[in-house]
Amino acid sequence: MKHSVYGVDVAKRVFQVHCVDMETGEITSKQIKRAGFLEHFVNRAPCLIGMEACGGAQHWARRLMEMGHQVKLMPGKAVKAFVHGNKNDVADARAIWMAVQQPGVKAVAVKTEAQQAVLALHRMRQQLVKFRTMQSNGLRGLLTEYGEVMAVGRAALDRAMSDVLARLSDRLPAVLIDTLREQWGMLEKLDQQIAAIEQRLSAWLKQDKACKTIAEIPGVGLLTATAAVATMGDAKAFKSGREFAAWLGLAPGQTGTGGRVRLLGISKRGDTYLRTLLIHGARAVLTHAKEPSAWVQEISKRRPPNVVTVALANKMARTIWALLAHDRQYERSYVSVKPA
Incomplete structure (x- = not known):
């Protein structure tokens, strides 16, 4: 019926x-x-x-x-x-x-309240990181107007701020110096709030089996593991790892007519936040891996670095799906073989 x-x-x-x-x-x-x-x-x-x-x-x-x-x-x-x-x-x-009656429409996963709570933590952390970057850039821009230019990076800003404010205190009104010092102090408060959210995510990772499973994959850390499990919902909702990777926008887009199809760059569909985490994780693996896998070595000989990074991110997404859909543990030496 x-x-x-x-x-x-x-x-x-x-x-x-x-x-x-x-x-x-x-x-x-x-x-x-x-x-x-x-x-x-x-x-x-x-x-x-x-x-x-x-x-x-x-x-x-x-x-x-x-x-x-x-x-x-x-x-x-x-x-x-x-x-x-x-x-x-x-x-x-x-x-x-x-x-809703079209067979080709891929539905968005209905998440549990716990999964949605984890995603809420990620969104709030992302917003705090954005505020911190804005605050730091705002301080640099204001101080540049008075001839004070600092090196790139948060560490350089923290090292130079005390001396900069001391030099400017003789030339500028005290109300501005006090305000600049307060804004500089806000960066530390933002650091503390971001660290607190990361501690809560770490506690959730330790008690969640799925997160602990995929955290064993090289390039998948705290943020990627918790975001992937919460975003995916039920892994079995996807037919294959390739469908999951394509859902994240890590598969090539395509255009064509008359039977001729031309592949483009990655489609960038789906969840931007999770796709970004996977690509950053893949880049970290390529940069810091002491013993890269044979697959990475072979593809690095044929493709540019950015293409290799996205390809590894695609493979990481497929691995995440395979572990969660089939309830397996990560094995570094595992070789996927198609059934005969």
Whole structure:
């Protein structure tokens, strides 16, 4: 028996629901207040509910799945293709209803609250790192206006700031010197907040089996391991490691017509943050590995360094999927063999 299909456009206070009755063809399109959204589905037979992967969608997906419904979260790009005419809530809900029934649309994983909490820590850490960089660059820019230029790097900034402020204290107002000293002190506070988040992520890694498993892969550290497990959700949702790597944007894009296909650079689709961590991890392996693998040595002879880095990041992503999907431990000497 086929399930009914619903398209839901999630908003802050009012949700738009679109559905077509499979027997009569009757179209239902109506608004539902936030407080009555779950009540609308609580007594219904199990159905397929499609939503766009946006703010709050993970929460509603978990609640609907607890009621026995099947929920499919879709990226906005997949939904946009089905929006016809003017864009409004009614058109968006209809587009979601159409997109959720397409077999080729790759759904976004519905994450547990624990996985989403880990991703929240990553987002807050990323924001603090950005604030720290902005603060440091702001100090350098202000001091340059008074003829003080420092070497590149945070360590050089910390070494020079005391002497710089002492020299400028005779020329500039005390209110500016005190403010510059306070802004410099803020960098240490940001360091402490970032370190505290990393300690919490480290504690989660030690108690999570999946994180400990993939942390054994060269180039996969604390941030990459925790972000990969939380972002992926269920590894078995992907058919293969290649699909997971392509989902992260590490596979080549392609263009072509008339049977001729031309491969481009990496597509850069998917999660930018996790893809960046994997590429940085691969670059660290290539830079610091004392005994690079035979695969790395062979590909390094044929390809430029950046291509080798992305290729290794792709291989790391496939290894992560293989370990989690098949519940295996990392083995450095393992050789993958296709079944006969």
